[in-house]
Amino acid sequence: MKIKVTINGAAYEREVAENITLLHFLREDVGLTGTKEGCGGGECGACAVILDGRPVNSCLVLAAETDGGSVSTIEGEAKDGKLSEIQEAFARRHAVQCGYCTPGMVMSVRALIERNPRPTVAEIKEGLEGNFCRCTGYVQIIEAVLDVTGQADSKQEPTHA
């Protein structure tokens, strides 16, 4: 079937298989391989993108469902060769180790700070509870979110528990 979808601000009109997920459409048809496949079942958040303003797991959305919609992926973050403020904060705070969860993590942070510009540590954990990281232990990721939201000197403890 034919769908019309906006991806990172650019309009696409594509013929898609009815049984292809948004994740595989992005990676294989559009060629945007920044979005990663982890578990493929909605558990890990590696494939998180923003669909119509809300973060979702793209492995659990059919490309066909996004007809008429708008998608933001990690490729929309850096502009003109310059990292976004979230990516900068992740780099500054060493919030990346192997990097596989990072695209989904960054998209969840993007959605979180758009709905809540100064999240508490509890709110950051709630916003990122669907994004698993098996390397960092989360502390640096929470610090990166505090940093990018102007709370770097926060007294809140970014513990992983």
Add this chain to the structure above:
Amino acid sequence: MLQNFQYTAPRTRAELHAILADRGPDACLLGGGTDLLANIRGGLAYPRIVVDVKKVEGFAGVAWSAQDGLLIRAGATINDILQDARVRSDFALLAACARDLASHQVRNRATVVGNVVNASPCSDMAPALLCLQARAAISSRRGEREVAFKEFFKGVKKTVLQPDEVLERIVVPAASAGARGDYHKLKRINGHDLGIVGVAICLGRNGDVRLGVSSCAPTPILVEDLHDSLSAEAVVRAAMKAISPISDVRATKEYREHMVQMFVRRLLDEVKS
């Protein structure tokens, strides 16, 4: 690539009913897809046709009617109800169950209706809907009917729904508005996880107490005809009589029984204080 199926997104109720009347046994309804697409990928569902209910006119969101109560339509997501002002002010128990369901990303897609039609014993929304005496408004080309949730679940993953029917909306009666309530869910981690045991409580303005229990029987369970004048021991006894937990990979029967007792006592203290 997933197994082959056809995708269709009817725009009207009549179109949806016609598709289900013709192809019901081959069809799976698609709400948020957070269970269906995982099941298709895992080889647990083999639909020939996937019917998206989200684009049907009048199927989106949550509405309030002073006469009927809260209407949760088939396309309403878990986050839709969490963001609804009426839910936040008058349906504390619904919000408590919704907050404990999966992760933020999943809550953006998963629907309340999807969570109950899947009829998982560990459904997080069913305990609240049972306690609040909600009804399922079901329709098909043959007509409409309403079924109370205490009659809705028939077994593990089994409900009263026929292949040509759709659960169009959930009706939470206006009389349940303002009830005190909360949900305690035991999980392995303090985040996105399936429940090991879930207990919901609802204390109505007339003193009626109801419990909804998940993961402790083949279906979510309602324990009713309780009152806030009863002792905690009496309420615990009624709950223990109603449940029939099993030992499985997530917990033993004994641990589940113990946690139901703990949760009932804590919830009673909480809503009575």
